[in-house]
Amino acid sequence: MYKTRQVQVGPYTLGTGNPVRVQSMCNTDTRDAAATAAQINMLENAGCEINRVAVPDMQAAQTLGEIKKRIHTPLVADIHFDYKLALEAIKQGVDKVRINPGNIGAIENTKEVVKACADHNVAIRIGVNAGSVKYLKSVAGQVNLTDDKWAEVMVQEALEQANILEQLNFKNVVVSLKSDDFARTLKANELFASQSDIPLHIGLTEAGSFLSGAVKSSIALGTLLQKGIGSTIRVSLTEDPTLQVRTAYEILKALGMRKYGPNLISCPTCGRTQVNVAGAVRELEKRIYSNKDLLAKSTGLKIAVMGCIVNGPGEARDADFGIAGGKGEGLYFEKGQTMFKLPQEEWVEFLINKINTWKKEEGKENETL
């Protein structure tokens, strides 16, 4: 098992022995503080724990303080090349900067950034994306490199960058090694973890649309997490950012690493179904996964939405509670006991109320997200 050092990002200690934290990134214009903070608040309600924003210019950097005032989670500034943007971001109160020390000119610039980070307890993330590594860019399309070689070059780049910070005795560092290729991402992260104790932020870049991106990310991140690699994760999807958060948690939940929302069971429906099961499940999920309080209260509960009363209550007998459909209505049941009928249009509201008032058994307490 790999073991990392501990790194502090705002209130969170990252690294071996700590919960794997879920990150996302805004797609708003950072200069628009209201829109960016609103998106972060939405992500926070979905359970996102660390949020990154792009900082392309000084105006964006100067807006970070205003964003920070309106949010409740650590803020990460994503900066390329201009160390002055990093200094401004730190002044504005961010918790982490993503910047590569080898890409910001003279060593004096790096020293200034490192000093500011050390003075303000700000972490640095070194990000190596396969597509931007100089050597890999220069041989792209001309030389056929093996996945091992890709991984080796990416790790070498990350270690060189990390070494600059190491020389300056700065340890509050996280590294990411990302590629859109599954094998290269796995190999690069494994190789890095075997050579360094710096915690890794893991993810696949450009993972794609919701379904294909979620599947690819689940396999890649799941494989790494099972080996003890990854202190923070991000699922990059060309989709609503809250779905990225949801998918990240579903991966961690499936691996038994985090708790997140209910175990919602629903049947695939068949010729017996006379109600809109899919619609009810979608609506219920939407309500739960956009509300931190409901998320915490429903964590550990098993809730069923079944298509018919013939098999529904029986198949979902170990659910805490649920509804089985009839003709335009449903039969509510608790712990396998059928109780009373409810019209379909009242199902979701009824189940939400149940979540809010349900007394959980011992050992199934709310998880504070």
Ligand code: SF4
């Ligand atoms: S629970 Fe009923 S409606 Fe759903 S798949 Fe089974 S038999 Fe069909």
